[in-house]
Amino acid sequence: MNAPLTEQAASLAIESAARALHLPTVRQQADSMAEAALRDRLSHLAFLAELLTAELEDRNARRRERRIREARFPRLKQLADFDLSAAPSVDPALLTALERGDWIDAAEPVVLLGDSGTGKSHLLIGLGIAACQRGPRVRYTTAAALVNELAEAADERQLSRLVARYGRLDLLCLDELNYVHLDPRGAELLFQILTEREERASVAVASNAPFSEWGQTFEDPRLAAAVVDRLTFRAHIIETGSDSYRLRLSESAKGGAPQT
Numbered sequence: 001m002n003a004p005l006t007e008q009a010a011s012l013a014i015e016s017a018a019r020a021l022h023l024p025t026v027r028q029q030a031d032s033m034a035e036a037a038l039r040d041r042l043s044h045l046a047f048l049a050e051l052l053t054a055e056l057e058d059r060n061a062r063r064r065e066r067r068i069r070e071a072r073f074p075r076l077k078q079l080a081d082f083d084l085s086a087a088p089s090v091d092p093a094l095l096t097a098l099e100r101g102d103w104i105d106a107a108e109p110v111v112l113l114g115d116s117g118t119g120k121s122h123l124l125i126g127l128g129i130a131a132c133q134r135g136p137r138v139r140y141t142t143a144a145a146l147v148n149e150l151a152e153a154a155d156e157r158q159l160s161r162l163v164a165r166y167g168r169l170d171l172l173c174l175d176e177l178n179y180v181h182l183d184p185r186g187a188e189l190l191f192q193i194l195t196e197r198e199e200r201a202s203v204a205v206a207s208n209a210p211f212s213e214w215g216q217t218f219e220d221p222r223l224a225a226a227v228v229d230r231l232t233f234r235a236h237i238i239e240t241g242s243d244s245y246r247l248r249l250s251e252s253a254k255g256g257a258p259q260t
Contacts, residue, residue, distance in 0.1 A: 079126035114240030120206035136170030150189040178209040
């Protein structure tokens with residue numbers, strides 16, 4: 001029968017095993033949690049359960065942080081930080097429902113429409129971060145940046161690979177659609193992404209133009225109609241209005257009344 005391990009030997013053995021098994025929280029917290037378990041008179045099984053639960057919680061937190069980094073958001077915005085009083089046209093019940101993420105599981109689109117400064121990007125990023133925290137793979141980009149990326153891939157004969165990569169995402173957050181005019185090639189490249197994802201994976205889009213004006217971005221009326229059709233079928237549409245959300249927040253912070 002082997003002799004019992006000393007406390008020091010046991011600590012070293014746990015550290016070595018935790019490194020080999022890639023359990024950083026176990027490695028870092030085993031000693032302190034063992035001391036706490038001794039004080040609280042926990043059983044061996046209870047101590048092990050607490051230690052492994054801590055590892056799992058930390059691993060999930062690291063996974064959420066990694067997904068948020070990989071999504072490439074330009075800044076971090078939470079839905080909880082969106083001031084609904086500064087955007088009265090936004091339905092809070094709809095935001096609560098979207099935050100749960102069922103629309104992503106159902107591969108449904110979300111379209112945010114409103115003038116500049118009305119909070120579309122905040123909501124778009126907030127929905128993306130809420131998705132990352134649940135587990136789906138998310139990517140944020142602007143329409144112009146995506147078209148440029150697609151054009152470069154096409155020039156390098158890598159377009160099909162890039163389109164497939166975007167097709168595998170659970171959620172694509174596409175900002176600033178209709179902010180810039182797209183030439184026919186760019187519009188067709190963007191259309192390929194939307195077609196790849198149609199009814200298979202969700203797209204969330206923010207645009208400062210109503211659907212009736214999308215033809216000015218895509219030139220070809222038939223292409224514009226096809227884009228609208230793909231983005232509105234079973235879509236959740238949020239209209240953020242025309243009053244500047246940022247201006248209302250600024251006025252509120254100063255203690256003044258919002259301008260009308």
